[in-house]
Amino acid sequence: MTNVNEKNLAKSGQTDENLSKNHFLYKILNPKSMCVFGANNNLIQTMGSMQLRNCLAGGGFDENIYPIHPRLENVQGFKAYKSVLDLPIVPDLAFIILPPKVVPEVMEECGQKGIKNLIITSGGFRESGPDGIKLSQKIDEIAKKYEMRFIGPNCLGVYNGWFHYPEKENAYINTFWIYVPHKRGNISLVSQSGTIAAQTAWHTNRLGVKIGKSISIGNERNIDIVDFLEFFRDDPQTEVIGIYLEEVKRGKEFIKLAQEITPKKPIVAIYAGGSDAANRSIMSHTGSLGGNEKIYDAVFKETGIIYTNSVIDFLYYLRTLSYAQYNKVFPKGRRVGIITDSGGSGSIITKMAEKYSLKVPEFSKQLQNKISEFIPPTGSKSNPVDITFFRNYNDFFVKLPKLLMKSGEIDCLIFDGIFDFQEVFEVMEKSGYPVDENIRDSMGLFFSMVIQPVQRLVRRKSIPFFYSGPQLYTHPLYREFLDNNINIFDLWDQPSKCMIMLVNYAEYRRKHS
């Protein structure tokens, strides 16, 4: 987490902090105390134990954890209680990971105790046929009786990377059983699949997709996706929203709210229903009916929701929009400039750009003449600009991009190449060759001296500037880009795809604001 992000979020001012703090969901995402049903000390085979362990790992709770267990004296270092009725306080949240049949009884006791908020992980409700439907109705009644709100059942609960922020600076809450937390940022996820909410964390972290909040809402028996959209609308920590959908229950409200949100905070959706077997799968998953894909297509179009079938595209779109929001950089048109150090990858990016209906204009003669000062005779000065095997960092990484951005001939820019030779130095040293310390130092300064100055112009001109290259996201320089909310792509397929998505969204945003 860099300071940049946090400063930006604090400044954003698009949303009303008080509204979001007063929303009933705020307390579920930021409980000060919690009782837990279904955790023990077996951290391998008991899901509830993993979930409690992960809550504790976030460092947000001091002593305010209350395991409820019929036999154990102690659960994961905390005194265990036989019943919730024995607790010395009324916890902000009850977290239930028990077999479905005992859930109503436990809820009843929570109600008696005065607990108002619950997360119910337990599966086996409406997705399990007639008995499950009866159980669902039972928990509805209990919630109504005691004026309780609950997430689930059949869910993993919540991850909140902004847990009591800024009072607790680096705390988070993570009720998922996957112990890897997302790295926080301005994206909030709400998902009808626990897997999409939780198990994507390995990849969000790899790709630099910064998720501040991620909610697995399960069967949505009491709290649904519309509630969360409402909360995210007013939440200053949320600037981009990702949703995984299998159905929408409150269609009208969903559409109205989405239309209100998307011009300010883009929403990206992945919809898993639509085909026979997929609907069958969904029926057994959350018990919902799936649906006709065409209806969802229409809803997404009407509401400006960005839609994809692909998980990797979903993650890349979220990242692209997240960085656009951080930097406040949205393209004003669809003319893309492409700079490359290699004909092959340049051709692929170019072809993809045109396929996706970006424009790759041939540059004016004037501009071409200026470009030719920076590139060798074997290079190409039209668009794409091929700098070939490059030599002068300042020319290629600073002067050339600035020239294009100032030319008025492009609205966005993709720069493809190899940016760093740290690995080459290592190989050289292993081979016994001397490495010039001056060169090594200048490489270390590459990011602050070369990339960041260009990014200032990017923000001033509102011209998105993506980098791409063949190296892996594990590369330290790639991490530096991502930590600073600058898009870098580890191959050549995604830059054009993400750029057209951003161009289309920017157009939509202009039209609707």
Place this chain on the structure above:
Amino acid sequence: MTNVNEKNLAKSGQTDENLSKNHFLYKILNPKSMCVFGANNNLIQTMGSMQLRNCLAGGGFDENIYPIHPRLENVQGFKAYKSVLDLPIVPDLAFIILPPKVVPEVMEECGQKGIKNLIITSGGFRESGPDGIKLSQKIDEIAKKYEMRFIGPNCLGVYNGWFHYPEKENAYINTFWIYVPHKRGNISLVSQSGTIAAQTAWHTNRLGVKIGKSISIGNERNIDIVDFLEFFRDDPQTEVIGIYLEEVKRGKEFIKLAQEITPKKPIVAIYAGGSDAANRSIMSHTGSLGGNEKIYDAVFKETGIIYTNSVIDFLYYLRTLSYAQYNKVFPKGRRVGIITDSGGSGSIITKMAEKYSLKVPEFSKQLQNKISEFIPPTGSKSNPVDITFFRNYNDFFVKLPKLLMKSGEIDCLIFDGIFDFQEVFEVMEKSGYPVDENIRDSMGLFFSMVIQPVQRLVRRKSIPFFYSGPQLYTHPLYREFLDNNINIFDLWDQPSKCMIMLVNYAEYRRKHS
């Protein structure tokens, strides 16, 4: 490199080793001696120096490297000669990385010396306008006069991971400037882009795409893609071919040869031409004219070449076909069984499968009854089978897949889940929790005890079995899968996409053999 691969290759017997050893390209891929023009001791700024360094890193040359340099006495530890005419022997190969204008003169001297094979990296020929075209004609004439064959110009040359195999067991030659070599296997690449040939190595290694040979052919002035297809057809180390195309010069020969090859050795193509700016990019890249995408579509269809625009799909298709060839497992139909431990990822895989026209049949009542013995009541026994949060490794990873494979109701199988808790153990230990050594050991044996026995049935039944999960390819267990040529995917988009590609190829193969 596992032994499995090498044994398989030795056994394959589909191709004629002698034919390939007698082909003129064999010597270019396996030179015993080489002279190098354009390398010095500056390993950062001189491309030729990097290229020489990478050739040496492969460990295939003993003393038989002859740098030619006008001033230096010594290049990278080898005695340098002022002229090729001074050399004590006639090298198998001349490797030229010099400015284009001096290339004819140097070639002339190589010819006088009696050198028959060359790699010409130098750019600045037909891709650079009229002067370059004249230069091209000049080198054609010289090659003709001395009966020389050359790769390039404007290329990076060759990577051969099977350099003098099996005499030199682990040697390779790598004339690229990227120092990362591909990990060898049964895939051969031939590419009109050096970037696709070389810079994909970070990703081929990450994804387990095992490239045995990779050729950057540049302008194809003398040796072209058809020559390489001919060589690969007869090469026993090649079982899958990948090509990156910007144009095809000898169209008829290309089509005829591809038709002959594809029923035995699948060919996957990425074609970068077709749009205005892409063709402009290609013109400046290799000087070719690009083309109309529809014509290429028709050619690919006619020849059974598998075609994609996406680099990541290209790599995944190569991997899928490579493992299919190693294991000799091709599906007999398009009915896919899906097993998952999560509703969300299961729904995504299922939807993608149906979108790509795989069939996801609902299982017979009989089969469903048998399945229900292995899954908890909250699971789903139809197709997809949702095992939910799993507990019994043997049931879920061995008995259940075997049951499906023996049922006669599926032709291929996708298994999605989290397979390993090594990371959980680490977290537990860090948190001060004891980890049961028996459990830890049994996890370590997971691969040999659980995955491999199932793979034997996979081969007997010829039912491809893909795994997928949310973890990263850096995970040790994922590496184990890939090292053993078993497909595992690090998210949920690719399994269905790769399976339908394999189903379609298997159908084509049956029809044409």
